[in-house]
Structures are given as structure tokens and as C-alpha cells.
């Protein structure tokens with residue numbers, strides 16, 4: 145039996161997955177945690193590419209992150225699908241830049257957009273500060289930046305801007321003007337430009353739909369309104385129409401700060417052109433007790449039903465000595481889990497704040513348990529992940545690094561795209577062999593060598609502008625930022641996925657799964673954050689983060705709280721345990 149037939153046979157054992165897999169027309173799948181959403185999406189995409197979509201047509205599959213795109217690509221390949229020219233699997237930014245702006249900028253009379261430089265975060269911050277100072281001289285500037293950010297991410301209409309006040313709009317215009325004067329644009333503007341190009345020009349819609357007659361979207365609830373507008377323009381236009389297959393879960397929406405709104409998925413599911421939504425019900429990940437607890441948070445929504453895993457454990461422990469006491473309890477739990485046979489990388493420590501993640505990772509390491517917190521110095525993307533993997537292959541021992549040269553060269557060719565020649569493979573291989581003896585050199589020098597080896601040329605493609613920005617952040621972090629001084633060996637360690645406890649913020653735990661989840665700081669004002677308590681939308685997001693966090697575990701969830709929090713000014717405030725702990729009956 146082929147891998148694809150086996151995967152299809154698995155879906156047949158689950159009526160709802162099978163309904164979604166075999167649905168015709170626009171399809172929306174609501175998929176609670178661990179319900180096989182990724183398996184369903186990969187199997188459907190692979191099956192459509194092999195049986196339904198004949199070359200030269202292809203498909204566009206939009207994911208939330210580059211890491212998710214990578215995982216999906218890997219799964220689709222493992223199901224026997226070869227890559228083809230018109231197969232796009234990537235983020236909405238990648239689609240907007242590489243498939244809309246780059247090819248059609250000249251067609252719509254905006255040739256300047258065919259060669260864009262993306263502003264870095266510090267350039268954006270600087271432009272925003274200057275715009276606010278120029279336009280709002282002496283006025284109240286407190287909420288200006290956040291209002292402008294959210295309006296731009298949400299592609300605000302004239303009416304929305306009018307509600308924010310004329311001055312705010314003027315600041316936004318000045319901000320964009322300041323970036324343009326330096327030949328720069330930021331991502332919200334590029335998404336807005338791409339949406340406008342698609343909405344205004346039927347020719348562009350026709351050409352996109354001809355290339356990508358099937359559009360697949362993963363994690364719809366977390367993708368901002370720009371993607372929603374693109375989907376509507378490409379799938380619900382009465383003249384040209386791509387077929388939509390969208391999966392997501394409004395209950396797991398945790399990216400509101402990017403402008404995403406879970407209601408967009410509900411609205412999509414209610415559209416008359418869309419088949420009645422298929423709601424998956426089985427959970428293949430969590431033990432029964434974890435599912436029971438998760439169902440307490442589903443508030444009237446159909447319960448999820450456990451499949452495969454018995455048992456499960458969820459508990460809350462009060463650590464009266466505050467966070468440091470909670471860290472000690474984490475160390476003890478890790479010790480017990482390891483003693484019980486759990487592998488280190490099957491243990492995750494989750495915390496609401498980045499600083500707490502850094503601190504607990506430090507305490508674990510001091511106690512002799514390798515622990516890793518990725519942090520936000522740069523994001524893990526195809527190219528930054530490739531750079532780390534190259535360092536791992538070159539220094540961690542080729543046999544033990546878990547990376548294969550063949551796979552690295554495959555990614556190298558994908559990154560170089562049409563610019564790849566055989567010489568590039570030779571150059572990369574020679575560089576990696578050479579670095580083997582220089583594991584203690586600065587990682588930043590290694591990145592410069594990779595850039596000289598052909599990576600710089602590749603990153604000049606407009607479609608890789610997002611990657612170029614992230615590699616720039618990586619370089620900055622390694623040369624003068626929080627990772628400065630890191631060696632190639634240190635960089636390699638970041639790529640390893642085994643033999644260490646994973647420490648992550650609650651938000652970044654999205655999409656991951658572990659045997660044991662240890663959740664810190666479950667006190668009021670911390671979970672939910674004091675900043676969200678008076679805002680119902682933010683509070684709902686905090687609740688979803690908690691729900692996402694506990695549903696990462698297969699076997700065990702242990703939650704810690706202290707009965708007090710310490711403010712950033714060092715003041716102790718006595719508080720109740722998190723309201724979510726009360727909601728699930730643990731306190």
C-alpha cells in the first residue's frame with residue numbers, strides 16, 4: 145500500500161475526516177486540537193495533486209508560518225507528490241510578494257514594486273517615532289502607534305480611519321512616506337498592495353486562478369484580514385473561481401496582535417457558496433483526563449472525543465515561594481518524568497512571558513537538564529532553519545546531527561530557485577566540509593560565508609524578501625544582539641530537536657505536542673495578563689492561549705501558581721489563582 149493510500153485509509157476510519165476529504169466545492173473544516181487537521185490537509189492536497197489537478201495547473205497552500213509550510217511540504221512529498229512549477233506552499237507574505245506583486249507589478253503600472261526592500265523592525269520603529277513626533281507635536285500620543293498598527297494590519301476602510309481621527313491617519317501616511325523616502329516598505333503595506341491588485345484587476349485574478357485553481361488554507365483563524373480578502377477575491381468572484389479548502393479552529397486563535405480575527409473563519413463557514421462546515425470531533429493526541437478538562441473550556445461547543453489514548457493527568461500546584469519556587473517544582477517534575485522514562489524533548493515548559501522562559505531554561509540547565517528556549521532574536525524560517533541545519537551538519541558530527549547533506553542540498557536548490565547551478569552545490573558542500581574544523585569560529589562569520597557562497601544572490605529575489613529580513617535579524621542578533629559571540633557549534637545546537645527540554649511561550653506552543661506539559665505562572669494578572677483583564681476581546685484570546693497550552697500534552701499537564709505576582713517595579717500583589725484554573729475545576 146502506498147503512503148497516500150495508507151493515509152486515505154486512516155481518514156476512512158473517521159467519518160468527519162472522510163466527509164472533509166471527499167467534499168466537493170468550497171470546504172471549511174473546523175478542527176479542534178489534535179484532530180488530524182494537518183494529516184487531513186496534507187492528504188487532501190497530495191490526493192488532489194495526483195488525481196485531480198493536471199499539470200501545468202497547480203495549487204496554492206497558504207500557511208501561518210514558514211515552519212508550518214515546511215512541515216506540510218515534507219508531509220506532501222512523503223505522500224508521493226513531486227514538486228511542480230505551479231505548486232505554492234508558503235505564507236501569505238510569500239504568496240503576496242512572489243505570486244502577486246513580483247509578477248504583476250509592471251502589469252498594473254507600478255514597476256517600482258518589482259524591486260522592493262523591506263524595512264527592518266528598527267527602521268519601522270524609527271519611522272513611526274518620527275511620524276508621531278512630527279504630526280502629533282505636543283498632543284497625546286499614547287495609543288497612536290497601536291491604533292495605526294492595528295488599522296493597517298486590518299486593512300482599515302476610510303470609515304475605520306475616520307473613527308480613529310484625522311490626525312492618526314495623517315501619522316500613518318507620514319510613516320509610510322518616511323519609509324518610501326528611504327526606498328522601503330513594510331509588510332502591512334505590501335499585503336494591502338497585493339489585495340488591491342487582486343481586487344481591482346480581473347486579469348490578475350484570472351491568471352492566478354489559472355495557475356492555482358485550488359487554494360488550501362491552514363489555520364485560517366490566525367491569518368489576518370489580508371488573506372481573507374485575497375481568498376474572497378479569488379474564490380467567490382462570479383467570473384473566476386478557485387476552489388477553497390480551508391481548515392482552522394476559532395477556539396485556537398492566538399494571533400490577534402497580527403490583526404487576525406477568529407470571526408473571519410466563522411463568517412467564511414457561514415457563506416452561502418461554502419458547503420456546510422465539517423467539524424472534526426476526535427482527538428488523537430491527549431489522554432482522556434486532558435480531554436475532559438479541555439471540554440470544560442469549550443463552553444457549549446460540541447465536546448471533543450478522545451481516540452487512542454487512555455489515562456492522562458492534569459493538576460495544579462501552589463508554589464508559595466513565587467516564580468523561583470515554581471522553577472524548582474519544574475526541575476523536580478522534569479526529574480520525575482525522566483525517571484519515569486519520558487524523553488527530554490517530550491517535555492515542554494510553557495510560560496506566558498519570555499523572561500519567565502529564559503529564567504526557567506537557565507534554572508533547568510543549572511540543575512543539569514539541557515533546556516532550550518528559542519526566544520525571538522529571529523524567527524525560524526526556511527532560510528534561518530537551513531543556516532542552523534548547515535551548522536549542525538558541519539559541526540555536530542555528520543552521522544549524529546540528524547541532518548543529511550542530500551536534504552540540505554535539496555533545500556539549497558529550493559532557496560536558490562531559478563538561479564541554482566550545479567556549481568552552487570559544490571560550493572556549499574566545500575564550505576560545510578571546511579567549517580567542520582572551525583566549530584568554535586563566530587557563527588556570524590559562517591553566515592557571511594554562506595551569503596558569499598550564493599545565499600546573498602538568492603535573497604535578492606523579491607519572493608524571498610521576508611527571508612532576507614529574517615536572515616538580517618539573525619545576523620544582527622549574532623553580531624551585536626542577544627546572541628552575539630555565539631559560535632558555529634552554538635548555532636548548531638539551536639537546530640537540534642532532541643535530548644533537551646523545550647521551553648516556549650504559551651503563544652509559540654501552538655501546533656506543537658509533547659508527552660508532558662508544565663505550565664508556569666497561572667495566577668490572575670499573569671494568566672490572564674493584567675493588560676487584558678478589562679478588555680473582553682483580549683481576555684478571550686488569553687483564554688484561548690490557556691486552552692491551546694493544555695491541549696499540547698499527550699499524557700500529563702502540571703500547572704503551577706503562587707497566589708501572588710510581582711510587578712515589574714518589584715511590588716508584590718496577592719492575587720487569586722488564574723480564573724481559568726477555577727473554570728476547569730482545579731482550584
Ligand SMILES: Nc1ncnc2c1ncn2[C@@H]1O[C@H](COP(=O)(O)OP(=O)(O)OP(=O)(O)O)[C@@H](O)[C@H]1O
Nearest residue numbers: 154155158175177178179180181182183428655656
Ligand atoms: N484518521 C486517523 N487515524 C489515525 N491517526 C490519525 C488520524 N488522524 C490523525 N491522526 C494522528 O493524530 C495525530 C494528530 O494529528 P495532526 O498533527 O494532524 O493534528 P492537528 O489537528 O494538526 O493538531 P493541532 O492543530 O492541535 O496542532 C497525528 O499523530 C496523526 O497521525
